[in-house]
Amino acid sequence: MKKLRDNVATRHFNASKFSLERGESTTFDCHADHEMLFVFSGVGEVTYGDGTLSTEQLTPGDMILMPPFAAHLIENTGAQTLVMGNVWWEDRQTIDERVKAPKCERRPRVVLPSFTTPNGRMHLGHLAGPVVAADIFTRAQRALGFDCYQLCGSLGFQTHVGITAAREGRSYRETSRTYSDDFLANYRLLKIDFDVFATLDELPRFEEIAREFLTALDAGGHLIEKTTRVPYCEHGHGYLFEANVRGLCPHCGEKISSECENCGLFVPDEELVDPVCNHCHRAAAWRPLKRMFVPLEPHRVVLERLLMSGAYVGKMPDFVAKVLQQKLPNIPLGISSSEGVALPFRGQEDLKLYSAVELVPRFLTAQDMLASSTELGSGEVELALFFGSDNAYLRCIIFPILLHLFDASRFHIVGFFANEFYQLDGYKLSTSRGHVIYADDLIRQGIPADWLRLYVCHTRPAVAATSFSLGEAFDWIERRRRRLASVIQIISNAVETHHRGTVPEPGTWERLHRAFYQQLCERRHEGRRLFSVEGFEPRQIAELIDRLLRDLDRFAVESLHSRYHPGIERAACALSLVGLRLWATLGWPVMPELCTAVLARLGSRETPCLNRALQWVPAGRSFDIGGWAA
Numbered sequence: 166m167k168k169l170r171d172n173v174a175t176r177h178f179n180a181s182k183f184s185l186e187r188g189e190s191t192t193f194d195c196h197a198d199h200e201m202l203f204v205f206s207g208v209g210e211v212t213y214g215d216g217t218l219s220t221e222q223l224t225p226g227d228m229i230l231m232p233p234f235a236a237h238l239i240e241n242t243g244a245q246t247l248v249m250g251n252v253w254w255e256d257r258q259t260i261d262e263r264v265k266a267p268k269c270e271r272r273p274r275v276v277l278p279s280f281t282t283p284n285g286r287m288h289l290g291h292l293a294g295p296v297v298a299a300d301i302f303t304r305a306q307r308a309l310g311f312d313c314y315q316l317c318g319s320l321g322f323q324t325h326v327g328i329t330a331a332r333e334g335r336s337y338r339e340t341s342r343t344y345s346d347d348f349l350a351n352y353r354l355l356k357i358d359f360d361v362f363a364t365l366d367e368l369p370r371f372e373e374i375a376r377e378f379l380t381a382l383d384a385g386g387h388l389i390e391k392t393t394r395v396p397y398c399e400h401g402h403g404y405l406f407e408a409n410v411r412g413l414c415p416h417c418g419e420k421i422s423s424e425c426e427n428c429g430l431f432v433p434d435e436e437l438v439d440p441v442c443n444h445c446h447r448a449a450a451w452r453p454l455k456r457m458f459v460p461l462e463p464h465r466v467v468l469e470r471l472l473m474s475g476a477y478v479g480k481m482p483d484f485v486a487k488v489l490q491q492k493l494p495n496i497p498l499g500i501s502s503s504e505g506v507a508l509p510f511r512g513q514e515d516l517k518l519y520s521a522v523e524l525v526p527r528f529l530t531a532q533d534m535l536a537s538s539t540e541l542g543s544g545e546v547e548l549a550l551f552f553g554s555d556n557a558y559l560r561c562i563i564f565p566i567l568l569h570l571f572d573a574s575r576f577h578i579v580g581f582f583a584n585e586f587y588q589l590d591g592y593k594l595s596t597s598r599g600h601v602i603y604a605d606d607l608i609r610q611g612i613p614a615d616w617l618r619l620y621v622c623h624t625r626p627a628v629a630a631t632s633f634s635l636g637e638a639f640d641w642i643e644r645r646r647r648r649l650a651s652v653i654q655i656i657s658n659a660v661e662t663h664h665r666g667t668v669p670e671p672g673t674w675e676r677l678h679r680a681f682y683q684q685l686c687e688r689r690h691e692g693r694r695l696f697s698v699e700g701f702e703p704r705q706i707a708e709l710i711d712r713l714l715r716d717l718d719r720f721a722v723e724s725l726h727s728r729y730h731p732g733i734e735r736a737a738c739a740l741s742l743v744g745l746r747l748w749a750t751l752g753w754p755v756m757p758e759l760c761t762a763v764l765a766r767l768g769s770r771e772t773p774c775l776n777r778a779l780q781w782v783p784a785g786r787s788f789d790i791g792g793w794a795a
């Protein structure tokens with residue numbers, strides 16, 4: 166026997182003893198090992214879970230077991246030192262099971278792509294960023310059997326829209342409506358299947374929800390009142406916020422308006438360097454302004470939990486970790502602007518709700534519209550966000566904390582999907598410089614909407630900027646369209662020539678058939694992973710659809726011809742049709758119209774489902790592709 170003083174490492178496990186002083190806590194930890202924890206002395210709390218977190222008391226003698234991938238944090242809440250021991254070990258079988266089936270809850274899912282600012286037409290950059298990816302995600306969740314809803318819109322107030330309205334000689338409402346109509350036209354063109362499209366027509370509901378939200382923040386003791394200096398134009402343009410001011414970022418020195426697209430960090434009004442009025446282009450002065458603020462710092466644990474839950478994707482975990490290295494800022498509730506929701510606080514009525522804070526009431530309004538048009542009650546929902554990385558601070562930092570302060574239990578954010586810029590011929594898209602391309606132009610030039618969706622999915626700027634070029638897009642799409650048409654032609658000829666136009670029973674299987682069947686099972690499995698919230702990756706989905714089409718092409722060409730035994734050809738024919746059916750099922754979230762048409766010709770008319778095993782096309786039905794054009 167040996168009395169243990171230090172850390173222990175054996176072949177099967179490790180062990181150690183540690184202590185936390187009063188008020189001290191561990192950082193969140195989340196690992197593949199099993200961990201057993203023991204409380205020797207002192208009291209505290211453990212916060213733990215996979216996705217949703219719970220908290221429990223710790224007292225001397227307690228013994229707790231953390232399964233793999235349960236995030237956990239221990240805090241000393243007592244007056245004495247909290248002394249604990251732990252033992253950890255690896256159990257590969259449990260790890261594999263947890264990785265395969267990460268969650269068993271099936272709460273409804275709500276998808277929220279950032280509302281596009283209604284101050285210009287929707288161009289290909291918007292579509293290739295949040296719009297198409299959010300739609301693919303929504304449809305993919307439905308194919309996995311989830312109740313999934315998509316909330317879109319243009320609701321809200323931003324000074325950028327006011328500036329466009331003044332330039333175009335229209336009212337704010339008219340400007341917002343004109344561009345919202347353009348967004349809707351684009352959504353219809355690209356088959357975006359949204360459940361709600363919230364616009365300023367919902368203003369009364371929006372104002373009521375915004376007031377309710379602000380009152381709840383106030384009642385919860387989450388607001389402070391503070392006077393800070395604010396850029397001010399002494400030449401008649403008053404207090405300068407958002408699109409009315411420019412200057413240098415205090416963090417990275419980049420030329421910015423009020424938000425920094427370069428480093429993505431929050432710029433408090435009083436810290437903007439060398440502010441200039443955007444109306445008269447003269448240096449701004451500073452004036453004190455008394456406002457209400459929400460301090461984010463007391464709620465950093467909300468972000469730490471999300472970080473540990475794996476909800477941040479791509480470059481976002483590093484971004485959030487970088488933000489968390491410093492004290493979180495106070496976010497002002499109001500700015501001075503001619504348009505917006507007036508703050509419901511005494512002495513603040515002249516100020517309008519700041520757009521960063523407005524994100525929550527915008528979402529709650531769309532959610533309320535959804536609840537009144539669907540079966541969705543007031544139960545818990547999982548929320549997936551799609552946004553450009555220039556909105557990372559708003560979406561990853563401000564939105565989750567403010568939503569949590571309003572309702573800590575109902576909304577579970579399960580995915581933060583960001584995108585970088587989508588360029589045109591290697592340069593940033595810019596409406597003002599005319600370097601821009603619209604979906605309707607491309608469709609008019611002969612690219613069908615479904616294939617455009619596949620192409621922007623294939624070139625999605627998930628972690629780095631990518632570029633669109635018309636020539637490349639045409640070639641890429643043309644090759645795939647021809648391949649699909651050829652595959653369908655080969656299968657159809659086989660059905661026609663050997664089976665008088667009806668689908669045969671699968672006959673005699675050779676090695677080639679078994680290998681193809683196995684390949685299809687693997688592709689289906691891979692599709693389920695890429696469609697899931699944990700594995701969602703549009704570029705890989707596009708690649709999978711492409712790969713499956715090549716597999717199918719190769720198999721059909723190699724195996725669909727007369728053989729010494731007619732049963733062998735029958736098996737090849739039936740398997741080719743299974744492959745085509747799987748292709749259309751996996752392709753449906755990306756290319757809904759085309760795949761729905763293919764599935765209909767294979768006799769399947771319901772929403773494609775990826776939860777069932779591979780489906781045969783029923784023997785005896787006709788496979789008629791007369792008049793078909795992919």
Ligand SMILES: [Zn+2]
Binds near residue numbers: 419428429
């Ligand atoms: Zn910056």
Ligand SMILES: [Zn+2]
Binds near residue numbers: 400401402
């Ligand atoms: Zn000015």
